[in-house]
Amino acid sequence: MQIPALNPSRRTLLSCATIGFAALMTACASVPAPVSVADTIAKTPTLSTLSGLLGSSGLNETLKGTGPFTVFAPSNDAFKAVPAKTMEDLGKHPERLKEVLTYHVVAGKTLAADVKNSKVKSLNGADLELSRAGDFVTVESAAVTTSDAIATNGVVHIIDTVLIPPSKK
Template identity: 55%
Template structure:
């Protein structure tokens, strides 16, 4: 009887330990930091001073350009963003919608960004586009919203 009780106790402990190791969704900032293909975005979020905002408030929907998307941006443009923190912040907040919108809830049409301009969203079956960017990985959960990885860096319209 003691052996059965010992086995049951060990099994219960292992089960509880397995439950404890399942991580809860991280914040948007922490999700970007944990996702290898978003390392450039993660660095720029910190440089723009947006890390705390994307960690502490929300919910937000972030269209996160991948590292490959940033590689396609001309070097002159990246240098301009590095030199002008307000411009960098404007470009990054152009990728953010207030509220949490999963890919299944996206509707065709315009959505107002945190930056203030509109983004054109389109969904056809399982494909979602944002302006001229394609969502390559949809619905990455975050505790304060959702992240959709995109294949292009979006530039806000010039005023």
């Protein structure tokens, strides 16, 4: 069976459709796939210190889990402001490091616009004071500098201070 030749205008239309489909498929392939809270933190250059600490504390697997989680993620600059002695102490006491890191995580997915002036329970069991005035959100003494990095299992908000949980009685 012989295939009939296409006239030039149909050939051009077919070529354009083929190129358009290929471009669409390429564009779709370049859209980043949603990732977990842990992977979102790992992919964010300003959170490299937190990412490393999550890995050394064993919390990466938790934050790759079902969730949902809201993470108030201290930036690298926030960690630089922590006294060297405190960071050294956290490095020597993994259970204390885990307490500090889980103080930055809340169960559930809370976008910045959904923050109410209230207390919420962190994963380490201590209360966190959340406040919002317009677009300005704070967590305890920390300001949210970048909000709403959406992940498959929650959301990440970058904060400017490392929060230290209250001592357990």
